[in-house]
Amino acid sequence: xxxxxxxxxxxxxxxxxxxxxxxxxxxxxxxxxxxxxxxxxxxxxxxxxxxxxxxxxxxxxxxxxxxxxxxxxxxxxxxxxxxxxxxxxxxxxxxxxxxxxxxxxxxxxxxxxxxxxxxxxxxxxxxxxxxxxxxxxxxxxxxxxxxxxxxxxxxxxxxxxxxxxxxxxxxxxxxxxxxxxxxxxxxxxxxxxxxxxxxxxxxxxxxxxxxxxxxxxxxxxxxxxxxxxxxxxxxxxxxxxxxxxxxxxxxxxxxxxxxxxxxxxxxxxxxxxxxxxxxxxxxxxxxxxxxxxxxxxxxxxxxxxxxxxxxxxxxxxx
Numbered sequence: 001x002x003x004x005x006x007x008x009x010x011x012x013x014x015x016x017x018x019x020x021x022x023x024x025x026x027x028x029x030x031x032x033x034x035x036x037x038x039x040x041x042x043x044x045x046x047x048x049x050x051x052x053x054x055x056x057x058x059x060x061x062x063x064x065x066x067x068x069x070x071x072x073x074x075x076x077x078x079x080x081x082x083x084x085x086x087x088x089x090x091x092x093x094x095x096x097x098x099x100x101x102x103x104x105x106x107x108x109x110x111x112x113x114x115x116x117x118x119x120x121x122x123x124x125x126x127x128x129x130x131x132x133x134x135x136x137x138x139x140x141x142x143x144x145x146x147x148x149x150x151x152x153x154x155x156x157x158x159x160x161x162x163x164x165x166x167x168x169x170x171x172x173x174x175x176x177x178x179x180x181x182x183x184x185x186x187x188x189x190x191x192x193x194x195x196x197x198x199x200x201x202x203x204x205x206x207x208x209x210x211x212x213x214x215x216x217x218x219x220x221x222x223x224x225x226x227x228x229x230x231x232x233x234x235x236x237x238x239x240x241x242x243x244x245x246x247x248x249x250x251x252x253x254x255x256x257x258x259x260x261x262x263x264x265x266x267x268x269x270x271x272x273x274x275x276x277x278x279x280x281x282x283x284x285x286x287x288x289x290x291x292x293x294x295x296x297x298x299x300x301x302x303x304x305x306x307x308x309x310x311x312x313x314x315x316x317x318x
Contacts, residue, residue, distance in 0.1 A: 004099040006067040006135060007113045008047065009121035010038050010074060011056035012091040021088045031055055034091070038074060045070035050109050055091075056121070060109055064099045064131075064138030068166065071095050071129050072144065075168040079127070096120025097131040097166075099138065116161060119154050123276075125256075125269045129166040136164050147259070150244045150277035160242070193245045196238065196278065198224050199299040209240040216286065216298065228296040230287030236271075238278070245302045247284065248275040256285035256295070278302050 012034060019027040035057060039049040042059040045066050050058045061067035075093055082090045098120060100113035113132075120130040136146060145167040151160035195208045198216075205224055207214055214223035217234040226235070232251040239246045249255040249271035257269040259282040268290050269276050281301040288295035 004063065004134065004138070005102040005113065006061045006064045006097060006099040006138075007102065007109070007111075007117040008042065008059045008061065008067050008071060009053075009056060009096045009117045010042075010059070010071065011053070011094050011121050013094055013126045014091045015055040018089055018091055030089075031091075038093075041074050041077075042070050045073070050107075058109075058114075058118075060102060064097070064135040065140075065143070067097055067099075068131070068135065068139060068144060071097060072166070072168045075127065075129060079169075092126035094121055094124040094126055095129045096122070096124060097129065097135050098161075099132060099134040115156070116154065120163065123152070123269075123271075123274055124165075125267075127267075128269070129168060131164050131166055133162040133164065148279075150279060151242060152277060153246070153275055193240060193243055194303055196245055196303075197301045200224075200226050200296070207238070209245075212238055212240040212245075214238050216284070224298070226286055226296050226298065228287065231296055232287070235286050236284070245278040246275055247271070247278050249273055251287065253287040255287075256289050258283050258285075258290050 012031065015027070015031055018030065022030065035052050035055070038057045039052070039059070042049055042057065045061065047059045047061040047067065047070055050060055061070065074095065078093050082092065096117040096119065098113040098116035100111060100116070102109050102111045102113055116132055120132070124130040130149070131146070146164040147167065149163045149165055152163040153160050193209055195206060197204065197206045203225075207223070214237070215234045216222060216224045216226060216236045216238070218225065218227060218231040219233045222234055230253055232253070235251040236255050237248040237250055239248060247255070247257065250273070255271040257271065257276055257278070258267055259280055261280075268285075270289070278300060279302055281299070283290055284298040284300055285292075285295040286298065290297060
């Protein structure tokens with residue numbers, strides 16, 4: 001399939017912690033070597049490094065296929081490297097990829113794809129690759145595994161682009177390649193959002209799309225109360241928007257999301273005054289990462305209006 005210019009932003013996370021642990025000289029040398037390695041991988045896949053951005057790289061490729069193969073190699077090889085590093089020194093990669101028209105002026109590149117890739121890199125969690133639908137459309141069927149996160153609100157854009165999370169791990173479950181199996185009763189499944197079930201400890205509530213927006217928080221004014229000091233008074237908001245269920249972080253310490261079928265800290269989506277589309281089922285961590293076993297964790301399950309009783313019972317028994 002013919003492609004479009006494709007922009008990649010690859011950023012290292014946790015560099016501040018590494019500078020504190022190693023000191024400026026050693027940390028600068030480490031980050032510099034990593035940035036050079038990232039640039040080299042991009043160039044080996046026919047990409048061009050536009051510029052380095054302190055602890056990240058901005059590169060451009062001729063099409064979505066070559067860009068995707070480059071970022072897959074980046075994540076896979078970097079993860080192998082991190083397994084040998086002490087935990088305090090690990091800097092994971094978060095990557096944004098977008099295709100579209102790019103304008104070059106005096107060696108720099110501008111355009112909607114540049115802005116989108118930059119924002120997706122910011123929104124993606126550590127160890128994740130987020131790509132626009134325009135990138136996915138350029139890939140051969142079955143070339144990569146990915147999950148449709150739905151329309152994502154990007155600051156400064158009036159229309160929400162559809163975003164996919166590309167899975168780069170060698171061993172994953174088939175869940176990531178298949179739609180969530182909600183069994184319809186009597187008619188075809190309605191793919192639009194209908195309701196969300198939330199559970200924390202022994203508290204369980206069901207909210208239909210018409211009941212939203214609701215707040216998750218520590219005070220009684222919140223429609224779903226989680227009494228933990230790490231939870232802000234009004235910590236996060238859940239909205240029904242254009243047929244999707246959207247979680248918006250409005251907290252002091254952040255919100256984390258993990259979908260069922262993925263595992264490990266790299267599978268978490270970190271939100272800090274940002275938002276993501278909730279789909280299927282998973283967990284929401286308030287005020288602490290889900291990798292912290294003590295994090296106040298809400299289990300969620302979303303569905304269309306025709307959720308089967310069997311699936312609902314399965315959720316309630318977890």
